[in-house]
Amino acid sequence: MKNKVALMWLLTGICLVLTVVFWFLMNQSEVEYEEVTVMVTDTSTREVVNTNTQNRTTFYEVKVEYNGQEYELHNVHGLAGYYKGKTVKALLSNNKLYANEEGIKSTSPIAIVYFAFLFGTFGMLIASATYMSKVKAKKKEAN
Numbered sequence: 197m198k199n200k201v202a203l204m205w206l207l208t209g210i211c212l213v214l215t216v217v218f219w220f221l222m223n224q225s226e227v228e229y230e231e232v233t234v235m236v237t238d239t240s241t242r243e244v245v246n247t248n249t250q251n252r253t254t255f256y257e258v259k260v261e262y263n264g265q266e267y268e269l270h271n272v273h274g275l276a277g278y279y280k281g282k283t284v285k286a287l288l289s290n291n292k293l294y295a296n297e298e299g300i301k302s303t304s305p306i307a308i309v310y311f312a313f314l315f316g317t318f319g320m321l322i323a324s325a326t327y328m329s330k331v332k333a334k335k336k337e338a339n
Contacts, residue, residue, distance in 0.1 A: 198331075200327070200331075201324070201327060201328050201331055204320065204323060204324040204327055204328075205324050205328075207320055207324075208317065208320040208321050208324045211313055211316045211317040211320050212317050214313045215310065215313040215314050215316075215317050218306060218309055218310035218313055219310055219314075221306050221310075222301060222304065222306050222307045222310045223301070225301065225304060225306055227289065227297060227300045227301055227304065228289060229287040229288060229289040229294070229297070229300055230287070230288045230289075231285055231286075231287055231288075232262060232285070232286055232287075232288045232293075233283050233284070233285060233286075234260040234261060234262045234267070234269070234283065234284060234285075234286045234293060235260060235261045235262075235281065235282070235283050235284075236258060236259070236260055236278050236279060236280055236281065236282050236283075236284060237259045237260060237261050237266060237280065238257075238258075238259040238280060239256075239257065239258050239259070239275050239278050239279065239280065240256075240257045241254055241255065241256055241257070241275065242254070242255045242257065243255075256272045256273065256274060256275055257272070258272045258275070258278045258295075260284070260286060260293060262286070262288070262293060267292070267293045268293070269286060269293050269294070269295050270292055270293065270294045270295065270299050270303075271294050271295045271296055271298060271299025271302070272295045273295070287299075287300060
């Protein structure tokens with residue numbers, strides 16, 4: 197039992213170290229994009245309410261036209277500056293348009309690995325702590 201707890205904490209530590217390593221790699225990675233000028237064709241907001249907590253989350257949707265095609269502008273954090281008919285700068289990467297560089301970085305393959313390790317670290321932390329408390333409770337009962 198002790199070995200299993202130690203192994204789980206070791207795996208948690210490894211996940212944490214890899215999470216930090218991939219965070220640095222993600223933030224230092226050079227992303228390839230082309231800055232283009234696009235015209236806003238439509239904007240909208242969508243609000244989602246969590247029925248349990250009543251917390252509200254607002255999603256901003258901006259449609260733009262570039263080279264005669266309509267695209268969704270990804271990673272928009274608000275509608276200020278985006279109104280129908282206005283020309284704005286956007287970043288073109290992998291046939292998608294982004295509002296900023298962080299949107300490109302957060303969808304890169306290295307970012308996906310980072311997020312996998314981030315969630316894995318949290319999962320391992322919870323599992324390790326839970327298992328350790330169960331082992332301690334069993335040990336206490338045995339005494």
